[in-house]
Amino acid sequence: MNDYAKLKDRIAIVGVGNTAYGNFPDNDDYGLGAEAFRNAIEDCGLEKNKVDGLLVCRIPYYARMGEILGLSPRWTVPLPPHGRMSAMGIIEAAAALEAGLCDYAALIYANIGRSRRVNYGGEESPGVWDPFGFTSPGAAHALMFQQHRAMYGTTTRQLAEVSVAFRHHACLNPDAVMKQPISIDDHEAARPIVEPLRLLDYCLINDGAVCVIMTTKERARDLKKRPIMISGIGAREAYETASIANYDPECWYHQARDVGRQVYGMAGVGPSDIDTLMCYDNFSPTVLFSLEGLGFCERGESGGFVEGGALKVGGRLPTNTDGGHLSNSYMQGWALNVEAVRQLRGECGARQVVGAEVAQFCAITPCSRSIIYTRG
Amino acid sequence: MNTDTAQTPSPVLGLYDRPMWESIRKRGMHLQCCQGCGAWQYPPGPGCTACLSENVVWRPVGGGGTILSWVIFHRQYLAAYPAPYNVIAVRIDEGPVMISNLEGDTPSGNWIGQRVALTYAEMPDGAVLPRFTLAA
Numbered sequence: 410m411n412d413y414a415k416l417k418d419r420i421a422i423v424g425v426g427n428t429a430y431g432n433f434p435d436n437d438d439y440g441l442g443a444e445a446f447r448n449a450i451e452d453c454g455l456e457k458n459k460v461d462g463l464l465v466c467r468i469p470y471y472a473r474m475g476e477i478l479g480l481s482p483r484w485t486v487p488l489p490p491h492g493r494m495s496a497m498g499i500i501e502a503a504a505a506l507e508a509g510l511c512d513y514a515a516l517i518y519a520n521i522g523r524s525r526r527v528n529y530g531g532e533e534s535p536g537v538w539d540p541f542g543f544t545s546p547g548a549a550h551a552l553m554f555q556q557h558r559a560m561y562g563t564t565t566r567q568l569a570e571v572s573v574a575f576r577h578h579a580c581l582n583p584d585a586v587m588k589q590p591i592s593i594d595d596h597e598a599a600r601p602i603v604e605p606l607r608l609l610d611y612c613l614i615n616d617g618a619v620c621v622i623m624t625t626k627e628r629a630r631d632l633k634k635r636p637i638m639i640s641g642i643g644a645r646e647a648y649e650t651a652s653i654a655n656y657d658p659e660c661w662y663h664q665a666r667d668v669g670r671q672v673y674g675m676a677g678v679g680p681s682d683i684d685t686l687m688c689y690d691n692f693s694p695t696v697l698f699s700l701e702g703l704g705f706c707e708r709g710e711s712g713g714f715v716e717g718g719a720l721k722v723g724g725r726l727p728t729n730t731d732g733g734h735l736s737n738s739y740m741q742g743w744a745l746n747v748e749a750v751r752q753l754r755g756e757c758g759a760r761q762v763v764g765a766e767v768a769q770f771c772a773i774t775p776c777s778r779s780i781i782y783t784r785g
Numbered sequence: 786m787n788t789d790t791a792q793t794p795s796p797v798l799g800l801y802d803r804p805m806w807e808s809i810r811k812r813g814m815h816l817q818c819c820q821g822c823g824a825w826q827y828p829p830g831p832g833c834t835a836c837l838s839e840n841v842v843w844r845p846v847g848g849g850g851t852i853l854s855w856v857i858f859h860r861q862y863l864a865a866y867p868a869p870y871n872v873i874a875v876r877i878d879e880g881p882v883m884i885s886n887l888e889g890d891t892p893s894g895n896w897i898g899q900r901v902a903l904t905y906a907e908m909p910d911g912a913v914l915p916r917f918t919l920a921a
Binding site: 531540560658 | 853858916
């Protein structure tokens with residue numbers, strides 16, 4: 410019987426690449442994916458035809474993506490266009506590389522939702538609860554934040570701290586979509602979408618693509634840049650309420666606790682060792698739930714934890730230093746993993762967390778995942 | 786589209802949903818209850834999610850529940866639902882969580898924990914929905 414913790418420091422991210430982020434009606438998923446792949450290949454200096462593993466997410470057809478890139482891999486995984494897939498994919502690729510199913514894996518994510526006017530609610534995404542007018546993932550997060558507010562006294566001004574900190578980071582990130590700083594008052598004055606959430610609690614919808622190239626520790630030594638190791642992984646699903654998409658009456662607290670136990674146990678670190686956190690932020694309340702579940706603060710205390718700019722670079726826990734989904738780009742977790750790599754390489758310029766050695770990605774969702782990255 | 790005659794968004798009508806919606810149309814909502822372990826479930830499925838027994842039977846629900854959470858939609862996504870309107874998550878007394886709407890009077894402050902009673906709302910297009918009112 411194998412122990413998954415044996416994967417510790419075995420697999421590295423060696424190349425990362427992304428496109429510009431924005432509104433690109435003249436491009437498509439494949440064109441964006443190819444550009445991100447080219448940039449990731451350039452980033453690591455790997456000979457393209459050595460890529461023998463391909464994982465695609467939100468790409469219509471994996472074989473067409475392979476054809477466009479001139480690849481004939483011996484390992485292929487297509488993942489659905491759900492936000493929770495990024496670390497699921499990275500962990501699957503790590504296991505495949507360790508097992509020898511491939512030597513070099515390229516993971517490609519592309520999103521063309523902005524220029525194609527994707528709404529994430531209403532008739533385009535029919536659900537069980539449409540007869541009651543309950544639609545859109547934001548509404549489910551509004552239900553959960555309402556509970557958090559009632560139970561713990563969390564305020565929307567505290568919630569605003571999340572959006573304000575991430576916007577601050579976006580202003581330091583040349584790639585980010587959003588360029589204007591916002592204040593807590595701006596958040597409070599934004600138009601309500603599904604109350605108690607407002608526009609600035611919602612992630613962006615934009616076009617773009619991200620590519621990550623992974624290989625084993627041994628092979629990583631021959632490539633251009635310092636490898637970034639996968640030192641911890643944690644995983645737990647919450648399928649009991651899957652029919653109420655994106656809603657969990659406990660805000661995924663118990664799953665996040667379990668993920669934390671796994672990821673910190675494997676990496677041999679705790680929350681206080683994390684230099685920078687990359688936290689899946691489809692909606693701002695998810696960040697509060699993540700901080701509590703992973704143990705950065707006690708349950709119910711995330712509102713107080715984030716006050717005073719705690720999530721900003723220079724603060725107590727620099728989080729989503731690229732601006733996250735709220736203000737950088739809606740790359741559904743993939744860009745946050747790239748940002749973790751860049752932070753540990755020291756490539757982040759004005760938003761660099763000085764001396765960052767341990768970075769954590771987490772996505773607290775119906776499929777919760779976390780990865781701890783360290784410098785190889 | 787004229788929202789007065791907008792079509793109520795269709796319920797999912799899979800293999801397991803039809804008996805439930807037929808019971809709602811007759812204003813006596815039934816849900817599946819497991820003969821093996823007694824667990825109730827919603828949405829309906831091929832068997833009991835708790836013990837995997839296939840011996841699930843349709844039984845009328847008592848109609849009581851407690852509000853878990855609530856939101857107010859300020860954006861219109863669906864023709865039949867001009868904003869603003871409320872949506873509630875209700876833990877019915879049998880155990881499952883339902884998403885629905887609160888009709889009639891609404892609490893002035895916190896809605897969470899309020900007791901509610903099942904009612905049947907006829908929509909402008911004739912569709913019948915299981916909704917809730919504050920319990921007397």
